Amino acid sequence: MDLRLKALTKSIWVFHVSAGSCNNCDIEILDCLTPRFDLERFGIQLVGSVRHADALLVTGAMNRKAVPRLKKIYEQAPKPCLVVACGICAISQNMFRDSYSMLGPLDSILPVDVYIPGCPPKPEAMISGIVKLVNKIKNKK
């Protein structure tokens, strides 16, 4: 496994994109950084700028206003950039599936690497999702 990917698994900087979420997932994401769960011990940080990001953490149900911005943000991120779908809205749009203003689940818009289900997902579920992500990078080579 080459050094670049190995370093990537040890220090994932996350940029959080909210594509029309109800704020529950967003609060749970911040929970991951609190003393109880402390994701910084695995080198995971939330960053303020897309240019520093290694992973986009997308929450919300993909409404018409948010999707063009989401695509733009994905293009602005330096590659290799991973995409994580967080919460049931981003995965399958939950109860907004038949809404006129929703454009489809996240994996119909961007290539998704890991799905973290839940409404909202618990911090434990997010940590397990990150473990899946790291394993996926390791197997990808």
Next chain:
Amino acid sequence: MRVLFDYLIFPGFLFTVCLGLMAAWVERKVTARIQWRVGPPWYQNFVDIIKLLGKETVLPRSASLTFLLSPYLGLLSTLLVAVILGKNLIFSSAGFQADLIVLLYLLVIPAIATIIGASSSGNPLASVGASREIKLVLSYELPFILAVIAVIIRSKGSIQLGEILSNQADFGSNIFSWSGFLAFMVAIFCMQAKLGMNPFDIAEAEQEIMAGTMIEYSGLPLAVFKLTKACLLYTMPLLLIALFMGRAISPVFLLLKFIAILVVIILIKNTNPRLRIDQAMKFFWGPVTLLAVISLILALKGL
């Protein structure tokens, strides 16, 4: 050969980068412990840098050539400071005429590099960050230079680092006199602002202007900026040790003093909220400059 070794390996690039990244780790770890967290492992900052080297570098369309050049300017000047300081601490006769002035000039360049890089990236938030950085430089340079002048007066008007060190070896460290202690306090505040640490991380405020001056940087240039920050975290405390606590400079004492200063910085960082830029300017041009002037007068009186 000897010169290349100095610049690239021992007091220079490799040594400074390793020690700086370790110091940056100590900063993160102590911060985590203060917040009752576990904190990252010791190799975290090295991994961050290696990862950034492997990432794509995105160039904004509005960026100009200085966008890519300015990170190296900052890193090079910081490394030069590290080499001059390191050589002086090993043999106090290794310096040259007026090297203290050169150090003062070189230590401003990382901030200037940040300003040039941010303002040539074409991002509005970066230009806000750059303007804040300019104001911060204007506000902390005055008391910092006054504090250094107090040290110069205490060592009989010598502006050579080696002579300041040998003077302290003869008459005791500067910090144990009234003027030296006041000047040391002033220098600690200025160092906090120079390092961009918390009460003064106005230019890089993550919550209000994303990453401020760093917002458009990615990949290699961002890694170089992170390295510059880490190297400054090693060189600035070292400069303060040379200026104020230069009596016992065997490696063990040097390390102990370095860690003591580092912990003071980290504690200030973690117990203070971020100031607004106008509050920071008032702070530096008001009480801190006053303190520096008092220490200057005391130094002239010989106290």
